[in-house]
Amino acid sequence: MRGGPVDHGGPRTRVGRLFTPEPRLGWVFRDRWWFLRPFPEAPPRERPLPEYLARRVAETERLARRHRSRTLPLSLGAAGILALIAGLGAAAFTIPSTVPLGTLVLAAMAASPGLVLTSWSVRQRQDAREAHELARRQHATGYQDQARQWQARRQAHESAERARLDGLPEWGAARRPAHRLDVFGGTLWAWEALLTTYGTSTLAVQPLLVLDLSREVVSRELAELSQEAGMAVDVQLLPSRQSSSSLLTDMSPQDLVDAIVESMHGGTPDAARAERSMDDRILAKICAALGDDVTLGRLAAALRALMGEPDDGDVLTRDERRHIASELFTVEYRRQAHANLSRIESYVHPLENLGAEPAKAGAGYLTCIALDSQARNVRSELLTDLIVQWVTHRITASRDSTPALVVAGADELARRHLERLSDACERRGVPLTLLFRRLRETSAEMIGGGAVAFMRLGNHEDAARAADFIGRDHRFVLSQITKNIGGNESHTSTGTEGEADSETLSTSRTTGTSRNWGTSRSSGTSHSGGEMFGMFPERSASYQRGSNRGGSTSTSDTEGTATSTSRNWSAAYAYAQGTNWSDADTTQRVYEYAVEPVTLQHLPDHALLLVESAPGGGRTLTAVECDPSIITLDRVTTGPLPEPPPAPQQP
Template sequence: MTNSDPLPRLATEGERLGWIFSDRNLYRRRFTEPPPQPLPVPPELRERLERAERTTTKRILVSIGVGVLLAVLIGCCGGVAARGDDGSGRALVFLFAGLAFVAGIAGAVIAALMPGWARKAVEAAQQKAQDEYAREHAAWDSRRQWHDQQQQQAVDARPEWSAAAPSPGTRRVDIIGGTMYGWEAVLTVFGGSLLATRGRMVLADFTGEALSGELIRLAETTNRSVRELVLPEQLAEFDLVAGLSPAELVDGLVEAMYGDAPEGNRAERSQDALLLTEISTILEPRLTMARLLAALHVLAERPASPELTPSEREQLLTLRTEAARVRRIEAFLHPMEAMGSAVSSTEIADLTCLVAGGEGGQAQNELLKDLTVQWLGRQVRRAEPPIGSLVLLGADEIHHRALERLSTLCERRGIRLVLFFAHLRADSLRTIGGGEVALMRLGNHQEAQQAAEFVGRGHKFVLSRLTRSLGGEETHTLADTVGESESKGGERGSRFVGRHLRRFSSTNWSKTRNWSQTESTAQGTNWSDASSAERVYEYTVEPRVLQDLPEYAMVLVKNEGTGSVVQAVEVDPAIVTLPRVSMTPLPAEPVPDAVAPAPRSLPSSPTVGWGAISDPPRQREPGRSSHE
């Protein structure tokens, strides 16, 4: 039984952001050979016909007149000459006179027949020209049909959807704008190709929407290992600071507590770092978040924790600390107390998803976000086996300096970095441009205007339209009917019976009641998976256009060295189910100058004629007879 799930098709090797629609009928070449023209009738034949028709009467009269005149002349002259001769001379004269008359009549008959003969000559020439034209047109039509079929086969062999891939050598892709559904589609298409091409992937979702569900199902369908952690709900199963040296742990915690805020007090940071370094030195080598918080409890003169040994408690009490400082650090780190306390598995998965959940307060989530970004940086530097791609959803929440550090690390190690920004704000504008930029729907007009300025107005792109339908219908009716009727009537009167008058009266009464229940159920389900792709309007990069982009469309801006190249990319995962879809990028081909209109539908099976012949019909050489 074949697997009809299209998700595994998305895990085909080769990076794909989506697909670019190309109207294959634009590459259909027109048959440029002109059709043959019928040969005209030779003009001398028509001139002869016109002359014969014009002079017929005159020729008849002249022939008859000449014949009669000759006959009379011969008769008169011969009679005078043969006056003294015997009868044989006169007979000879009459014979010649009769021959002259007959010759005149014969000339008249010939003159009357000449238009018919000329007409037949013209008709014969016309028939010959028509036969020659029919043969030449049939040969031309055969060549045209062969050309059309070859073009149809070439067009049918062309993909209609070509993969849109990042430029070679580009390590970073910034995706700006879009909806959650659009991001989920990009994750499924682009993420599936990254898993198949680059191997191990780490994904961090800071949106709180858990958009990686379909990508996880794709990975599981293709027999790839998956590890999904929702933070802070599953914080006990994941240790963000595992394997760090005391100095690295202190640097990470201080950076997470203060961040990159310019108003941060350097003296306060240094004192916090010194205190945490002293505590970490006492607690090593068993340095965990729970033991660090237990040490802070000791310094705050709280009940001792079993996490610490008596020797460690004594050393901690020798430290000279400020209660306010200890309390502040404890308040920052307290939400992380359960981190790594119930780690169940340390196996490396093909797909690791860290998802920001909806639980926890803002302070805890901010600290978790900063620690997660630091953990991602360590994964880029140290992970074995190395990761192939790193995806961050909701990169707006991360400081641009941290993003720049991550970008530099990924660039040096050849790791694909994909950043999703929900908005195009000041921090995003300072961050984007380190790689290729893809713009999705931007709801804010100011952001759309900045995006249009970033791309450069005037660029044009073309989008297709997909139509898919799914429908169903169910009808259930129940009817209860109760009816009751009552009638009462009577009659009074009198009538004669014999000779007596009798009076009579009658009364009738009736009551009827009916009850009925009807129940009908009709269920009809119609399902159609009708996919149609067609070329629609050509768009120009303008703010309003970027605000009205379809949910599954993006404008990819690529730097090809000579300038920006704008491509319209469609990211709907359902495209993979359509025919003529290429999973690899195709080289751009110029559209031929001669473009034919939409073709006629050709039969699917070969028919008798040029359709079953691979070689074109030969064009008859001029001057050669078709009967040779």
């Protein structure tokens, strides 16, 4: 069954919803925002401008700066020089009309390139800047439009998600386990809250019997709310109001004997069987002598009569007293059984007025049998054992619908009694809930018979036992982290921009004259044949003489002009960046507690950790909040948490 969210009525209306099925231990919290589906679209990103626009702006900027800083000054300088030359030439003539107009025209022509190029480059720079600004505005406008549309879609998505999740409850009921539940730990205030939450929801389905052995009446709030809801409530406070209790009114004499004997010896399994048998025989004989009117008061008086003690009471008639004292047992048997008689009488004596004046209100839909805060003596211990025997007898002998049973303070009970009570409830389908303050001795032996819940266990030994019961799990945990992060970044910007303009004008002129004049004369005689000096015949002789005179004249005139111009500039930019990192995680398989003992030691007051067996094996852990005031909150359902509605499909 699944309940809807709590209405927005008053607190009393909401408290009334505690009495709604099905039986629950408390509530489980589930944040509805866990099911929030995030907006799937990524936010728009502003795209950068095309690189060519910025590049064009930079290029036109450099061009305009170069023409303005170099070309224009050179042109204007040359024009100025020519104008100065023209002015000096005009000053050399007396007639103004003789000013060299050609020089002025040359000056104007020299100034024109610088002016035109500079003006053109400035215009190009302005056009590039305007184009860049226009593109930037268009990009910004488009990005803003996309961002507004994305934001609108996101807000619409979040509104739809909030509307979808606002109908989800956040607190759902934690159902009671099917048969038996053992609760360990907790404070008395936590027990009171648990009894209120569990008891009110159980009363909406079936009757409830509460054995409050805490001696602090933790069932008071449950009884008061049930009375306000118009239910029949039977509250019996023991031992202060034991005379009006109807605890043993529905038990036969033999059942009463069994309850008394089991109460006396059930907590000591090593007790001699002979002692138990003798006590049972004595009580059975006395009950047979008392007839159908068997009460604890009449039993106590009969025991005193057997021991020969004086008794001024009128609970026994004279014939009953005489029969019991003289005819029921022989003198020898009474002598041998005197110790048994004394023990039974000392046990029954504090309880002899139990049920002496039973109330006539009848059985209640909610029955609370509670030990009050004054029950700190042997009478309360005897009552505790007798109450358990009465409950076990009632469940075993019941033929009608049996109420659900809660025992608060089960630490006081013997393990044998608890096991018998648990078996009787299990066979007859009676939901049984046992509340133990500590996890030791009897409670430690009883754990595991059904579902188990842990509240705050302040003692470290109790918490360690609970953690051992919950068990351990294998898991991988992070055992070591190694991180190495390194980076290097270097920026190198080298800008070398130089201008070297050199103009060399050289004129050379060479004029020279050279003259060369000369005269040469030559004469000679040659002889051939015969002997030298004419001593021999057949000789020939010749004689030659010449004269030569010449001259040359040369004139040279050389003129040369040389002009050279050189310009240079350079720019260099360098950028380097590097980053390196490494992450190393080491995990280790460990076998650790599923719930640490320190966690159980510090649970909140109304927190309850429910441990149940999973259908496929293993166990499930559920964190439950048993505070009944949760019903007054918004988004609370009286049934299990429903499945969240499916998210709408994306178009």
